[in-house]
Amino acid sequence: MDIPQQMLEEIVHRALREDVGDGDRTTLALIPAEAQTTAHVVTREAAVVAGLPVLAAVYAAVDAAVRVTLHVAEGARVTAGATLATVQGSARSILTGERVALNLTQRMCGIATQTTRYVAAVGNHSTRILDTRKTTPGLRVLEKYAVRMGGGVNHRFGLYDAIMIKDNHLALLAAHGIGLAAAVQRAKASVGPLVCVEVEVETVEDARIAAEAGADLILLDNMPPALLREAVAAVGGRVPLEASGGITLETIPAVAATGVDFISVGALTHSARAVDLSMEFAAQ
Amino acid sequence: MDIPQQMLEEIVHRALREDVGDGDRTTLALIPAEAQTTAHVVTREAAVVAGLPVLAAVYAAVDAAVRVTLHVAEGARVTAGATLATVQGSARSILTGERVALNLTQRMCGIATQTTRYVAAVGNHSTRILDTRKTTPGLRVLEKYAVRMGGGVNHRFGLYDAIMIKDNHLALLAAHGIGLAAAVQRAKASVGPLVCVEVEVETVEDARIAAEAGADLILLDNMPPALLREAVAAVGGRVPLEASGGITLETIPAVAATGVDFISVGALTHSARAVDLSMEFAAQ
């Protein structure tokens, strides 16, 4: 899958250490070491799928002899009752890995499903849905992957891969006598040629200034649709525009209709509801 | 706080590595190294507070010279607009740690706040609200702490600290000719005297059998209130009872009224919405 192997293994290792700790007392007490079984990963509600390769990685870490077969593609839409994967092998291993496997996958499916709702709300407009850095600490790489599976676009991955000048930066710079245009120019000048610079503005005039100063992307913060429309006109296509701030499924159509290029939504990741997945064991 | 120091430092370290990566390009490009500032952590909505010591730990890791002052106690209820903490020191450090500090704290506040709603729904009944293992991989210790701050009670922390015989275990055991009572007895016999054994049942009759077999806790799975009431009568106070399975804020009062001792709710942790916190920088 699209997650670097080393990173995926670290996440899975950590999750297993957390849940299994010094041993799964239930299976060790009750399940014979030689018992084999088959279990199906089933969704109890309609969903967009993301994270099945992570489920496979969990079982690879628990017990390399467990076989995982994936039945649907990443990004696929499935209905309630669909079987997403089948897990076969040691009953102890399958039971021990169950919760970690489901916890990771149900969260990823939840984010992908949530993302598709926002993407759908855009309708025929060309506006695209962006995520934010409001992700779960330690799981960002999985959550941003899930956003992609839901049709969203990834904003920057961290503080390290792009410059984003926010209101707080601007306020501090203002106290040092540095205005918006100077901030953008200084940022562009201080980094290499492959680092983009985004700047957050709150007025149409500032959007225009930012565009002229050479920003690569402009975040229009908390503007109502009418102002967004003005900003789109003022910038005139010179720089892509991102609308942000309290935008909901309900307000997305109106925001998209203003002509902004991107809408960023923290709720894609910070408040997505997990999809209800379960592991159903075949009759013995 | 109640989180082991080593564990808290690992979570914070990992979260900072993830977000800061090879450096915060924005602050390095724009903010003078010597600039000092003050910022307030403010909630934009009413909430139950949890995680302020984690916020302090984030800044301790970013820059030991940053001073964090906490203004409200863990578990306190606050209204929209309340200032939870003040952070003073290097502007670069405060900006660099902002998102990690907020991501962790807003999630913990969200879980505490969510938990209080379920606790309140119980009303005057003595039933208590339990969490589950449906937590975010890597953050379980923080999330279970947040449940406590919201008035909930922690179920087991992992596969390692109690035995829980679920339907899947029972089905596997049945295939080996081992029934419910035998399973409970075998589990009790195979572990030390400080390991409790819970068993999941789906019928009143099984609840009675489990109680007689010596279970320390019985999970009544997906039973409607009428059946729960029968189970409570059948067990007759010999063993505490936990209702579980699809219980919502709406159905809690009816479930609590049946006389069960505990209600467990996965949604406390797997689908809590983050509280909307922000960091507001003082005028320079």
Added chain:
Amino acid sequence: MDIPQQMLEEIVHRALREDVGDGDRTTLALIPAEAQTTAHVVTREAAVVAGLPVLAAVYAAVDAAVRVTLHVAEGARVTAGATLATVQGSARSILTGERVALNLTQRMCGIATQTTRYVAAVGNHSTRILDTRKTTPGLRVLEKYAVRMGGGVNHRFGLYDAIMIKDNHLALLAAHGIGLAAAVQRAKASVGPLVCVEVEVETVEDARIAAEAGADLILLDNMPPALLREAVAAVGGRVPLEASGGITLETIPAVAATGVDFISVGALTHSARAVDLSMEFAAQ
């Protein structure tokens, strides 16, 4: 085996890093890279076996091409001279892993063997032998496993999986006006329904109070057999009892005869003598 895979790999990895460091200068200097050999793991004294899967895990980490065949079951009693396992493959790899493999296994066999002596001393009484937390830092999971292989029962694994109110806790609580019964009740009330509470007492009267207060297990500290017998009578089977404190192989029969349910022995782990194992290389 019964040790979580992630945990076992970490222990083995750490042990190899410690012993091999930047390289095994002897084998690199002298043994041809292509030389193959066969070695037998032999015990020079009678023993109860524990840890052969750990030996296999050491070689899996050193060189996945080395084949390890185990000849006796975990927990088996063997006589001096018995061959426990055979290791075949690269001579360099087998020599490099030898000491780590033996150091871990001989300690585990030592603990299992030590445990069986205490278990045997109990004779026909139903009393069971418990371990303690007096284990080697970093190896607890292996040592508690070895206790089980020797027929012992594991007490709690750490500070995290049960409550144990010891004399020091009680003294501190007394200074705050909280007595034995209140301490037990407070502990029960403050944790979830699957956390057991043990309390340490020094008098028969306190044992009775602890039982009435709802303790799940009572530790009778340093009581002579006569007092233990009184405590057993006073508690009357309501709560299991654990005798502890300076109990030796010689005094075990008398202690077991008092009717206590458990005897805990720190010496199972903190002072077990390693079994004398060696690796004997087949004639070339």
Added chain:
Amino acid sequence: MDIPQQMLEEIVHRALREDVGDGDRTTLALIPAEAQTTAHVVTREAAVVAGLPVLAAVYAAVDAAVRVTLHVAEGARVTAGATLATVQGSARSILTGERVALNLTQRMCGIATQTTRYVAAVGNHSTRILDTRKTTPGLRVLEKYAVRMGGGVNHRFGLYDAIMIKDNHLALLAAHGIGLAAAVQRAKASVGPLVCVEVEVETVEDARIAAEAGADLILLDNMPPALLREAVAAVGGRVPLEASGGITLETIPAVAATGVDFISVGALTHSARAVDLSMEFAAQ
């Protein structure tokens, strides 16, 4: 102390993670966060002290505000009842760190005490007592330090800091037509000028050959005193000699009297009994 800071912190961190896990449920449930106390680390038996700085490091990791005062020097002999250290600060922190602190220190004191017995048995001879690599995996650096505190001398620390040609190496080399003298010469030639080469021999004649071949140290394996004496004469002081193999406290005087330079004893570390230390809390 003489343990590298980074290594000491890793050992302590790992031991605390193992014992404290997700939290010390007892102190969190019962001991007020603000309670302060004082505890004394007392030995219940005569001992040679080693490891008090490790005890201090444990508390530094648990809670930097806990103050540890050491009352005796490393390597000192103390009588039963002696107070070795005093710990003051948060009652929760002191209780939480107690077992890890004692487990590490009592093992180190045990090894130092054991070592002094072997050193004393040498009497007026100039023979010195060496340890081996039969240490506890993960704790070698602490155990070898304890040997030094008991008056012993450290043999090599691992496979990386010296060459030691043992019987198994020689047997493999013989199969390739390489004899004892050639093995020693090959080893000397293949490494840098600061790597010493020891070789294990079983006959007086081989000792003489090894000395002539340029070995830096010769291990006389399992030789009775009469043969050892012959070997000492045959080598004639050209190379230091180490007697090894089943030497006990009882046989040490006779072995030392043969004139060997060193006696190595695996039992210093692999089977030392822990010293009985306890933490006694001051009256509140």
Added chain:
Amino acid sequence: MDIPQQMLEEIVHRALREDVGDGDRTTLALIPAEAQTTAHVVTREAAVVAGLPVLAAVYAAVDAAVRVTLHVAEGARVTAGATLATVQGSARSILTGERVALNLTQRMCGIATQTTRYVAAVGNHSTRILDTRKTTPGLRVLEKYAVRMGGGVNHRFGLYDAIMIKDNHLALLAAHGIGLAAAVQRAKASVGPLVCVEVEVETVEDARIAAEAGADLILLDNMPPALLREAVAAVGGRVPLEASGGITLETIPAVAATGVDFISVGALTHSARAVDLSMEFAAQ
């Protein structure tokens, strides 16, 4: 400094573990624990300074009581014989940390010094010198920092913070029927709005195509100055241009004169000679 605290500590910790291992046998054998000393870090040759905060971090990790005073600013030019820093405290600690501190700093000074030579060679042209990913594995963040201190500009930090379509990518895409323009457009479309896309071309015509396709930066690979000049003209300032491939100090003036915006030089990091620093101890 500009290196994230967590990352700097990991590098320093790893370097100390590597060099100090299980202990600095020389200082432990010879230097009294209480001896104090003062040492000066001196350069034996003219240099541009980078890495003094790293030197300070090494000593903070070895012994927090050692005081490090820095005498010159990062990026400063110093002459042979200049004192860069003074280290005061435990003689053992200062000696133990010496080589790690120097190894890191002398490499960073070497890179900064090397970079200034290339920057100087550009003369009055506005061309800037870029580094590459040909850095030392594990030290990239330090080496790219040193390039900045020498007046260079950082190219991307890894595979994660920008897209760079190289000849090998293009060859593979060509085999799938995807040409240069399509590759650039596909890359732009598949990532978020803050990810820049660079493409490597070998002809003037391809440079023109890349510019029209929307590349954010174009790498002109191995072109002689005459062709570079043509490419500059063909692109006409629409997209910045980077010259790369075998450019040396001797050829830089001619390359810079062509009007390219950037010249990238792998030799800044992969083959910089360490500056000759030494630690000189004050007379006792």
Added chain:
Amino acid sequence: MDIPQQMLEEIVHRALREDVGDGDRTTLALIPAEAQTTAHVVTREAAVVAGLPVLAAVYAAVDAAVRVTLHVAEGARVTAGATLATVQGSARSILTGERVALNLTQRMCGIATQTTRYVAAVGNHSTRILDTRKTTPGLRVLEKYAVRMGGGVNHRFGLYDAIMIKDNHLALLAAHGIGLAAAVQRAKASVGPLVCVEVEVETVEDARIAAEAGADLILLDNMPPALLREAVAAVGGRVPLEASGGITLETIPAVAATGVDFISVGALTHSARAVDLSMEFAAQ
């Protein structure tokens, strides 16, 4: 190869995490997941080969399905244009691992090649070339291996595997009234019998004193050939001698001619130029 497996995996893992970070955006954006390819690792200049097994380990970590075939032996001399290895498998995996694989290998080849030049300069003399601890932090084990592949001999690996008394130690000891001979004797007495002691001297007289005091190796610091010759005569073969300090390819013949046993050269590792390797993809 001769690098411990655990250590090699750690280095490779760290290097990949550094370069790949949260994902290789270029290959993910452009290269189909199912595309397969073949690439050849080619040297663009004559070189001595070292590190091909490291290259194989990189690909084993990136993607276990990639096949790496090595075409030349470690330590072999190759001419410009030689193909060193072939890599076959997923195009994405091969491209993602390319830079890390080359960065490690080109550095190791550079060190081996550099070493052979110094070895060749010795000519017919029996003097051998030693490396130093001036290696890249984190990569010492690979760099010392490369020195061996180039025909050099490894000096000590760290502060832990031999004693080396340098001028700074001697100056500190002098301040405590301890002279050269006493320092050597004290060092010998304070460590085990397998730890060698080297001492650095600056005069012929001190060389003589050191030899008589029992040093195992004497470093003659910064002596011109005439003095070296005198020192060789004064020591008379009793102890091996190492010349050190500013010795270059040009001065080596004269130094070797003095009869010293070893010449140590920091430049083998701290300033070796990387060999120009590239990965050439087969036509698709």
